[in-house]
Amino acid sequence: VEASIPEPQRQAWLKHQITGFEDKDDFEKQVVRHVETTLARSMFNCDETAAYAATSLAFRDRLVIEWNRTQQRQTFADSKRVYYLSLEFLMGRALDNAMLNIGLKDVAQSGLSDLGFRVEDIIQQEHDAALGNGGLGRLAACFLDSLASLNYPAWGYGLRYRYGIFKQEIIDGYQVEVPDYWLDFNPWEFPRHDVTVDIQFYGSVNKTTDDTGKITAHWEGGDTVRAVAYDVPIPGFATPSTNNLRLWSSKAASGEFDFQKFNNGDYESSVGDQQRAETISAVLYPNDNLDRGKELRLKQQYFWVAASLYDIVRRFKKTKRAWREFPDQVAIQLNDTHPTLAIVELQRILIDLEGLDWDDAWSIVQKTFGYTNHTVLPEALEKWSVGLFQHLLPRHLQIIYDINMYFLQFVERSFPQDRDMLRRVSIIEESQPKMVRMAYLAIVGSHKVNGVAELHSDLIRTTIFKDFVAIYGPDKFVNVTNGITPRRWLHQANPGLSDLIASKAGGSEHFLKDLTLLNKIELSVDDPAFRKEWAAIKLANKTRLADYIKATTGVEVSPKALFDVQVKRIHEYKRQQMNIFGVIHRYLTLKAQTPAERKKAQPRVNIFGGKAAPGYWMAKQIIHLINSVGAVVNNDPDIGDALKVIFLEDYNVSKAEMIIPASDLSEHISTAGTEASGTSNMKFVLNGGLIIGTCDGANIEITREIGEENIFLFGNLAEDVDDLRHNHTYGGDHKVDASLQKVFAAIESGTFGSAQDFSGMITAVRDHGDFYLVSDDFHSYLETQDLVDKVYADQETWVTKCITSVARMGFFSSDRCINEYAEEIWNIEPLKPESAAGISKGE
Ligand code: AZC
Numbered sequence: 001v002e003a004s005i006p007e008p009q010r011q012a013w014l015k016h017q018i019t020g021f022e023d024k025d026d027f028e029k030q031v032v033r034h035v036e037t038t039l040a041r042s043m044f045n046c047d048e049t050a051a052y053a054a055t056s057l058a059f060r061d062r063l064v065i066e067w068n069r070t071q072q073r074q075t076f077a078d079s080k081r082v083y084y085l086s087l088e089f090l091m092g093r094a095l096d097n098a099m100l101n102i103g104l105k106d107v108a109q110s111g112l113s114d115l116g117f118r119v120e121d122i123i124q125q126e127h128d129a130a131l132g133n134g135g136l137g138r139l140a141a142c143f144l145d146s147l148a149s150l151n152y153p154a155w156g157y158g159l160r161y162r163y164g165i166f167k168q169e170i171i172d173g174y175q176v177e178v179p180d181y182w183l184d185f186n187p188w189e190f191p192r193h194d195v196t197v198d199i200q201f202y203g204s205v206n207k208t209t210d211d212t213g214k215i216t217a218h219w220e221g222g223d224t225v226r227a228v229a230y231d232v233p234i235p236g237f238a239t240p241s242t243n244n245l246r247l248w249s250s251k252a253a254s255g256e257f258d259f260q261k262f263n264n265g266d267y268e269s270s271v272g273d274q275q276r277a278e279t280i281s282a283v284l285y286p287n288d289n290l291d292r293g294k295e296l297r298l299k300q301q302y303f304w305v306a307a308s309l310y311d312i313v314r315r316f317k318k319t320k321r322a323w324r325e326f327p328d329q330v331a332i333q334l335n336d337t338h339p340t341l342a343i344v345e346l347q348r349i350l351i352d353l354e355g356l357d358w359d360d361a362w363s364i365v366q367k368t369f370g371y372t373n374h375t376v377l378p379e380a381l382e383k384w385s386v387g388l389f390q391h392l393l394p395r396h397l398q399i400i401y402d403i404n405m406y407f408l409q410f411v412e413r414s415f416p417q418d419r420d421m422l423r424r425v426s427i428i429e430e431s432q433p434k435m436v437r438m439a440y441l442a443i444v445g446s447h448k449v450n451g452v453a454e455l456h457s458d459l460i461r462t463t464i465f466k467d468f469v470a471i472y473g474p475d476k477f478v479n480v481t482n483g484i485t486p487r488r489w490l491h492q493a494n495p496g497l498s499d500l501i502a503s504k505a506g507g508s509e510h511f512l513k514d515l516t517l518l519n520k521i522e523l524s525v526d527d528p529a530f531r532k533e534w535a536a537i538k539l540a541n542k543t544r545l546a547d548y549i550k551a552t553t554g555v556e557v558s559p560k561a562l563f564d565v566q567v568k569r570i571h572e573y574k575r576q577q578m579n580i581f582g583v584i585h586r587y588l589t590l591k592a593q594t595p596a597e598r599k600k601a602q603p604r605v606n607i608f609g610g611k612a613a614p615g616y617w618m619a620k621q622i623i624h625l626i627n628s629v630g631a632v633v634n635n636d637p638d639i640g641d642a643l644k645v646i647f648l649e650d651y652n653v654s655k656a657e658m659i660i661p662a663s664d665l666s667e668h669i670s671t672a673g674t675e676a677s678g679t680s681n682m683k684f685v686l687n688g689g690l691i692i693g694t695c696d697g698a699n700i701e702i703t704r705e706i707g708e709e710n711i712f713l714f715g716n717l718a719e720d721v722d723d724l725r726h727n728h729t730y731g732g733d734h735k736v737d738a739s740l741q742k743v744f745a746a747i748e749s750g751t752f753g754s755a756q757d758f759s760g761m762i763t764a765v766r767d768h769g770d771f772y773l774v775s776d777d778f779h780s781y782l783e784t785q786d787l788v789d790k791v792y793a794d795q796e797t798w799v800t801k802c803i804t805s806v807a808r809m810g811f812f813s814s815d816r817c818i819n820e821y822a823e824e825i826w827n828i829e830p831l832k833p834e835s836a837a838g839i840s841k842g843e
Helices: 007-015 024-038 048-077 095-102 105-114 119-124 135-149 259-263 272-279 295-318 323-329 341-353 358-368 386-392 394-414 419-425 438-444 454-462 466-472 486-492 495-504 515-524 528-553 576-592 595-600 617-633 653-662 680-686 699-706 718-730 738-748 755-766 774-793 795-807 814-826
Strands: 081-085 089-092 129-131 154-159 167-171 174-178 190-201 204-209 215-220 223-235 242-252 330-335 369-372 383-385 435-437 448-451 477-479 562-567 604-609 643-648 665-668 690-693
Touching: 024 048, 024 105, 048 095, 048 105, 048 119, 048 223, 048 242, 081 135, 081 295, 081 814, 089 135, 089 653, 095 105, 095 119, 095 135, 095 223, 095 486, 105 119, 135 154, 135 223, 135 242, 135 330, 135 486, 135 814, 154 295, 174 617, 190 295, 204 394, 215 341, 215 394, 223 295, 242 272, 242 295, 295 330, 295 341, 295 386, 323 330, 323 358, 330 341, 330 358, 330 814, 341 358, 341 369, 341 394, 341 438, 358 369, 358 394, 369 438, 369 814, 383 386, 386 394, 386 435, 394 419, 394 438, 394 466, 419 466, 435 438, 438 466, 448 454, 448 814, 454 466, 454 477, 454 699, 466 477, 486 495, 486 653, 486 680, 495 515, 495 528, 515 795, 528 604, 528 643, 528 653, 528 795, 562 653, 562 774, 576 604, 576 617, 576 643, 576 738, 576 774, 604 653, 617 643, 617 755, 653 680, 665 680, 680 690, 680 699, 680 795, 690 699, 690 774, 690 795, 738 755, 738 774, 755 774, 774 795
Parallel strands: 081 154, 081 330, 154 242, 330 369, 369 448, 448 477, 562 604, 562 665, 604 643, 665 690
Antiparallel strands: 089 129, 167 174, 190 223, 204 215, 223 242, 383 435
């Protein structure tokens, strides 16, 4: 490519190589330039918003230079790339992350200070990029950070929603949803109006036969919608590698509105096509762990998958390789079943458009894809009705039927005696109406299927995908335990602790790239000076959160109290209801005590945060109860500092960065076997908090790593859940724990407002089978909370547990996790820039 440019031109270009700022002076110059020229402002009207914009643009300039180089390097190297397809990327803020990953935050800090700003205030100006619901979307964001930091040639592909996850307001104790319009000013995206793909929907299929008798399918007619690429640079930490996240936005293929209709006075429908097309990427579906089967969602999925595959195939074809080499150049990871149509789409491209034989094409497809499952909850497993498919994607339905036919023939040959097997594993569920089971399609079309923590991977092998293990053998099903990026979740969120750890773990930030180096701090566990600093950092983080609580809720909490935090999406399986029942129990106990006894109690602040899906009635009831309990408890003069109950509005990534470092105890208390992994459990422990939790998800591996003396486990085990549930319904009367009955009695007597408002939560436990085993686990939960109080009273023991736990958390870096994917599933190698030693002081 380079050779095609004449020498004089090349010289002219090379003479003017752009460089980013390197020092403070340079940084200030760039900020001033952006304020004055890009933003058309001056020092007289540069407010914090403008200072944020200009700072971001100065950093963006640096990023873009490395981003271009990285892309060129990857193109020249022409080695295998991985494409991470995710309908959600919960990125949070970008500026702080860019400053730290590039290693120039201190430069920005002093530069901004010269110009009259505080870097913390500037960072706060940024709107979160909230293109995700919860764990699944945040995992994708952590993965992008690791992929870039480890120099893997990798692209993310997603949708550019105009509205991310809604903003939550709490009004009179109820959740109210407000749209999150976040694109007003977003310096982190680059529209690529020249990178577009036209995507087809509806229409019909015609088949033609050529002279040789070969049949070809043609998908014709229907609607076309245009996908436009928006690229977001993803900086690696302490490396120049900067990867690309490509998000697709939808618009009308024709581009203009209908003049004919306009002239005829039909103003509204003249822009109708435009609006209909733009609807596809307009909003993120706000459900976490729930599949609603809405047509627009399937449209989103195909739109995004087809655009991404077109892009990937286009890039591959430029290399002029033979098709059979495709899997040597391309690995595609499916983040849950949302992108499963990519399997069908690639098969369609290969057989309908590129003329390959079915078998050759299918072998390429299977080698290309890997599928990650994130849940065993039946209500979250995607199914689409055959009728909807037939209407929207008629050719894809035919291909799915063919995939299924060949698959079932294979199963029948292997298991001739098990007739029922065919019905059980068929990609088409013979229900009324017939449904396409997306998880089964994803398994059949991939070479590896993984769960996200050991227990979860065991569960998928032995329950929901059991038959497929029999069919394909055990090697296809692997575990890759989730991880988190220590850059955002320690270095960025908790700079005080990060610096303290750096001082003990080799004196540099290198531990952020090799998190196992954390173990060095265990040598200092008895060092009084270290312990004192440790405690001071936690207190400072708690004080900052207490100030925030005061500012946003008006409630005064003491930073000396035990901060007990449960922040995550509100879901019955995550059991926030059990937590608030426990809080009520604590309140009733305190009320029954004398003032002298109350004085001796361990003061607690119970902090909740999280969004309920707008249509999830029970989750909304839980939010309402938490707020109602808070309103009573926080204003009860008998109680004072002994107990406070806080609901923090609009939990998101940037709030998590403040809340997590301030916790003493966090709750990960799902019914055993329901939480696939959890990732905030890892974040809390990494920030020096302890966990109260069930034997579920990654809690189990956290326990193995940090030692069972450092975690408060309670409750029934996954293996007993089925029997317990069965007993609730069929085992005679279901006995509700006595202390839980007292809690119910208090709610029903109107202690927290109208009893009727909360009757659903009570009857679910008492009368409707208690599916999530709240009653079964309640006693052991309370006992364990009492133990927490006792241990916390002895601060020396507590701090020892915290330091020891952090020291042993090295395993949970998303770097380890990504390396496992790279080796076991993708078969890709890092592509090191010449100067990987890099642009940061980190290495
Ligand atoms: C979540 C799981 O509930 C959570 O346990 C896990 O840590 C996370 O994925 C990342 O793997 N799942 C989802 O958010 N959604 C679905 C559909 O599984």
